Amino acid sequence: MTEATATFEVRREGTAALVDIEGDVTAGSEAVLMAAYDQAGDARAVVLNFSGLSYMNSGGIGLLVTLLVRANRRSQQLLAFGLSDHYRQIFELTRLDEAIGIHDDERSALAAIGVTGVGR
């Protein structure tokens, strides 16, 4: 019921697809997030960069659940980094952290999936 207020830029690092998120992630972000996910293609892992996140509501958390289902279907790992302390707590509260690997930065997220020597 709301319009997209976030952008999702996709880049590749080895076998991983990184999604740089900027702006507000809400239910209105569904189409752009899923389009970004489709660009990830056959990546072995999808890594979400939340460094540019300014706001996320419960609709945004719901989108991540949907994204996780799609990633599981393709046998892809889903990871995240760049979360503020507040959003880390939200991931813990909603127990998303049990299915999405949370990392401090891009380098450690990529290292966790065996992509080394790259990352910011």
Add this chain to the structure above:
Amino acid sequence: MSEMQEPVDTAQIPDQATARTAANWAKRVTRLDVAEVPAGATGINVAGKRLNSPIQGFGRLWQKTYQVHLPGDVVSPRDLIAMWKQKFPQFWPEGNHFYGPLTGIAPGEVALIEGTLPGRLRLSTGVMVLYADEESFTLMTPEGHVFAGWVTFSAATQGDETVAQAQVLMRAGDPIFELGMSLGGHRQEDKIWGTTLLNVAKHYGITDAEVEMAAVCVDKRRQWKRWTNVFKSAAIGSTLYMLAAPFRAVFGRRG
């Protein structure tokens, strides 16, 4: 507008963003705490339980959306949500009781629910307010609930109408609830949220409103590794609690 404007202090922006979101989300909790159990509720399947997102559920993942359209000149989305948060329990269908906080829906508040299952079985459960802002609020379920997930209530402007919406993202909590959902549980849920929305419309004097429903199966796969959720079932807990009522009456009097 004045030509001279205060320079933007960009260092303040992240703090403002954090403050904006922090007030809308519940604080992190490991297990739910029920401070006070109102008369008529038990709180037995809520106190000490963890929250369950759809990830921790068993059944197929469903996203179900219910909408009712109201004339935009009758109520704005923000006013509707403010009213809904304040009077949420009043709109529940008969036979189900929502024991919410007297102050209305607010992030982190725990509400108790007394409902009925097919066969007149009583179901004691609850929810926590996960998120609330001026245009929406979300209730999340604890372990043992019929479903693992959340329900988001929202309102938005569409053309010259205000659309009130309830959207459920859920997996049935355990194999028994999954079976129950396919044997009438989904219909019962449709009735609960459909009636709730019609009651909201009636509050504004709209008696001929119709509820639109859409259900999408986001994931057809069941999470069999979660079958042990059945041991925390609120239905089983509620039934045992009911069966133990005579013993509580006897031993309670002695104590």
